[in-house]
Amino acid sequence: MSDLTQRDLAPASLRVRPARSLYAGNARAVMFRGWRATRSTNWLVMVSGFFEPIFYLLAMGIGLGTLVGDVSTEGGQVVPYAAFIAPALLAVAAMNGAIYDSTWNVFFKMQFARLYEGMLSTSLGPLDVALGEIMLALLRGALYAVGFQIVMQALGLNLSWWALLALPAVLLIAFGFASVGMAITSYMKTFQQMDWISFVMLPMFLFSATFYPITVYPQWLQYVIQALPLWHGVELVRGLTTGAVDWGMLWHVLYYAVMIAIGLVFTTKRLRALFLD
Amino acid sequence: MSQPVIVARDLVKRYGEFAAVDGISFEVAPGESFGLLGPNGAGKSTTMRMVGAVSTRTAGDLTILGLDPDRFGPEIRSQLGVVPQADNLDTELRVRENLLVYGRYFGLPRKLVAERADELLAFAQLEDKGKAKVDSLSGGMKRRLTIARALVNDPRVLLLDEPTTGLDPQARHILWDRLFRLKEQGTTLLLTTHYMDEAEQLCDRLVVVDKGTIMAEGTPAALIRRYSSREVLEMRFGSDRNADVAGRLAGIGDRLEVLPDRILVYSENGEAELERITGAGLHPITSLVRRSSLEDVFLRLTGRSLIE
Numbered sequence: 001m002s003d004l005t006q007r008d009l010a011p012a013s014l015r016v017r018p019a020r021s022l023y024a025g026n027a028r029a030v031m032f033r034g035w036r037a038t039r040s041t042n043w044l045v046m047v048s049g050f051f052e053p054i055f056y057l058l059a060m061g062i063g064l065g066t067l068v069g070d071v072s073t074e075g076g077q078v079v080p081y082a083a084f085i086a087p088a089l090l091a092v093a094a095m096n097g098a099i100y101d102s103t104w105n106v107f108f109k110m111q112f113a114r115l116y117e118g119m120l121s122t123s124l125g126p127l128d129v130a131l132g133e134i135m136l137a138l139l140r141g142a143l144y145a146v147g148f149q150i151v152m153q154a155l156g157l158n159l160s161w162w163a164l165l166a167l168p169a170v171l172l173i174a175f176g177f178a179s180v181g182m183a184i185t186s187y188m189k190t191f192q193q194m195d196w197i198s199f200v201m202l203p204m205f206l207f208s209a210t211f212y213p214i215t216v217y218p219q220w221l222q223y224v225i226q227a228l229p230l231w232h233g234v235e236l237v238r239g240l241t242t243g244a245v246d247w248g249m250l251w252h253v254l255y256y257a258v259m260i261a262i263g264l265v266f267t268t269k270r271l272r273a274l275f276l277d
Numbered sequence: 278m279s280q281p282v283i284v285a286r287d288l289v290k291r292y293g294e295f296a297a298v299d300g301i302s303f304e305v306a307p308g309e310s311f312g313l314l315g316p317n318g319a320g321k322s323t324t325m326r327m328v329g330a331v332s333t334r335t336a337g338d339l340t341i342l343g344l345d346p347d348r349f350g351p352e353i354r355s356q357l358g359v360v361p362q363a364d365n366l367d368t369e370l371r372v373r374e375n376l377l378v379y380g381r382y383f384g385l386p387r388k389l390v391a392e393r394a395d396e397l398l399a400f401a402q403l404e405d406k407g408k409a410k411v412d413s414l415s416g417g418m419k420r421r422l423t424i425a426r427a428l429v430n431d432p433r434v435l436l437l438d439e440p441t442t443g444l445d446p447q448a449r450h451i452l453w454d455r456l457f458r459l460k461e462q463g464t465t466l467l468l469t470t471h472y473m474d475e476a477e478q479l480c481d482r483l484v485v486v487d488k489g490t491i492m493a494e495g496t497p498a499a500l501i502r503r504y505s506s507r508e509v510l511e512m513r514f515g516s517d518r519n520a521d522v523a524g525r526l527a528g529i530g531d532r533l534e535v536l537p538d539r540i541l542v543y544s545e546n547g548e549a550e551l552e553r554i555t556g557a558g559l560h561p562i563t564s565l566v567r568r569s570s571l572e573d574v575f576l577r578l579t580g581r582s583l584i585e
Contacts, residue, residue: 021350029381036378037369114365121331122382122430123355276331276350 022268023127030119030132031139049100050144053093054151060211061085061157074213074235075244079159086157087241088210090166091173091233093148095205097141098174102181103197106133107188110274117275126271130264134178141174142167152241160243169240169253173233176256179263180229186270204230209238229259280343282307282434282465283328287337290323297323299489300337305434310466312480314473314571316581320489321469322362325438328467330354342433355383358427362438364419366411372422373398373407376429383430390429397425400455417448421455428459435459437468441475453478473571485571485578492578497571504577505569506531508547512554512561513539522559529553534576543573 038046061082068081109115119129149166152158158166181197188194208214208230214222225231236252239245283305290298298320305311313321326332327339330346330353339346341353367375373394380390398404401421406414414422420440427435440456441449456479460466470476476483477497485492485500493500510530514522516538523535530542530550544550547566554561575581 020352021348024351024384026382026384029378029384032381033367033370033378036374037367113368114363115367117361118365118367118379119382121329121354121357121359121361122379123351123384124382125351277333 020125022125022272023131024123024125025128026124027128027131027135029124030129031136034132034136046140046143049096049140050093050147052096053089053144053148056092057082057086057089057148057151057155061089062155071213073238073242073244074209074215075239075242075246077242077244079242080157082155083157083159083242084238085211086152086155087166087238088208088234090145090148090152090170090241091230091237092205092210093144094141094170094174095177095230095233097144098137098176098178099181099197099201101137101140102134102178103185103194105137106182106185107194110186111189116271120271120275126268126276127264129271130182130267134175134182134264134267137178137181138171138174141178142171145170145174158241160241162239162243162245163241166237166240169233169236172253172256172260173236176229176233176259176263179260179267181263183263183266183270186267186274204228209234229255232256279307281305282342283311283467284340285324285328285337286339288324288327288334288339289336290320290327290332291335296489298327301484301486301489301491302337303484303491303494305465305467307465308463310460310468310479310481312476312483313467313469313486314471314476314480314483314575315469315486316471316575319486321486322438324486325436325467325469329357329359329436355430356433358424358430358432358435360420360423360427360435360437360440362442364423366419366423366426368411370411371407372403372409372411372414375411375422376426379426380429385430393429393431397428400428400458401425402451402455415448417444417451420444420448420452424452424455432464434465434467437466439469439471441470441472449475473575476571483571485575487575487579493574500571500574501569503574505573506543507545507569508543509567509569509573510542510544510547510550511539511565511567512542512551513563514559514561525557525559526554532577534573541573541576543569 065081070078071081071084072078073084116129120126146167184197208225208228214225214231217225232252232255236249239249281304286302288298288301289296301320301324313324315321323332327334327346328341330341330350333347342356344353346353367378370378376394376397377390380393398407401424403418403422403425406418411419441452444452456466460479466479468479480497482496484494493504495503519540520535523533523540526533526540526542530544532543534541534543542550551564551566
């Protein structure tokens with residue numbers, strides 16, 4: 001039994017690292033799981049979400065755009081209507097992909113599949129689970145966004161070489177929404193509460209300078225819109241695809257960085273409270 | 278003397294005012310098969326969660342493999358196999374994928390996990406089900422897959438929470454056989470159950486738990502010797518007559534236990550007691566003499582039946 005005993009005991013070099021209990025550096029195992037699950041069950045669902053912003057672009061940008069003609073952006077630049085709304089819809093594509101995965105899918109796994117309970121009885125920590133799931137949601141958002149940007153390019157709606165930077169910007173947006181989406185979902189207990197998410201998402205999509213500049217609103221309403229995340233995404237991406245780039249855009253980047261951090265902290269805390277009480 | 282793999286001393290878990298586990302102490306030696314026997318709500322699962330390093334204790338000391346779960350949760354969990362009470366298999370993945378993915382959660386290399394997955398499918402007698410959907414498996418198969426999954430990291434200790442609850446007798450025997458093999462290979466088992474036959478089959482040693490505290494500890498045979506007689510005579514006189522008849526059985530056997538549906542007479546010789554009773558003009562509708570079991574131990578200790 002002597003060899004057993006040696007294996008049983010903690011090596012003297014084993015020191016307490018508080019971060020270790022939260023993070024095993026193995027978020028990719030959670031992503032691997034997501035990839036296998038998507039591959040075998042619900043890849044078709046993914047395709048549908050991809051077309052939504054494209055339909056909007058065709059209907060509003062091309063259809064309605066012929067009536068609207070050119071519009072001037074926040075920066076005073078005059079662009080065709082389709083080129084005005086396309087970057088907004090690109091940001092929306094990233095948001096939708098990220099939100100779908102990080103809210104409904106996470107809610108299901110949490111409430112019904114008891115998936116995280118299983119994960120957290122292995123050496124994975126709550127931050128591994130949070131990061132892995134958020135990265136998956138982010139990837140989905142990114143996939144939608146890449147597809148959408150190809151359509152934009154084909155329609156000649158990328159007006160500047162800066163548009164190449166729209167891709168990392170869109171990743172940032174997806175990351176922000178996925179992170180906050182999962183954090184909020186982790187506190188939800190019923191389907192009714194989940195419906196509140198859609199209740200917030202739809203008006204945010206319609207009113208965040210997506211289809212027209214927010215200068216049409218009274219000042220106080222502009223502040224409200226500017227406090228919401230999508231507006232920052234829309235402005236950031238629009239600046240890049242239309243080539244109206246300035247240092248002020250870094251505020252939008254900062255906004256998302258803060259979203260990501262807050263989302264990760266709360267998701268990790270909540271998973272820990274739920275499954276490692 | 279080898280170091281115990283699990284040491285619990287005055288272990289307490291409180292949820293608000295309610296103490297789910299109220300001062301439990303036990304030790305489990307390497308290779309031992311140790312059981313927590315008790316009714317639902319006795320605190321068995323809560324104890325298992327604390328040992329599994331997924332629930333923190335309110336008070337007391339706990340070490341698993343020499344480590345404190347408050348400080349070394351991931352290190353401990355990486356060496357445990359956990360079979361929870363309710364199956365939490367990944368239904369979005371196929372049978373073999375469940376093993377592959379779970380192995381990856383432990384950070385094990387893909388190739389190693391793939392080899393183990395095939396071995397474990399064979400061990401769980403699910404070789405031909407590798408590509409099946411989890412939902413298409415029977416209850417017994419799901420349990421075996423859950424056990425196979427718990428073994429994917431080659432754990433030092435296997436925690437089984439009510440491993441055969443809800444299974445039909447044949448599925449239970451297949452499962453017991455698998456667990457017995459693990460025991461023979463020297464895997465340390467910690468299991469909870471409310472089936473006395475399961476505890477007698479699988480446990481080298483066990484504690485009887487009720488309302489968060491330990492009522493007795495020992496080997497199944499020793500517990501039966503200590504808290505019960507060799508044989509038990511079970512009689513039914515009809516639900517309305519049992520209590521009435523019991524009053525006339527004074528002096529029969531070592532001890533009487535009157536349940537709503539039957540009367541139990543504890544004695545060294547059940548047949549002899551039955552003759553005395555019929556000789557006295559009492560004729561039970563049915564009678565049965567059997568050996569004492571842990572059920573009787575539990576009844577003696579708590580005044581209640583295990584399964585109600």
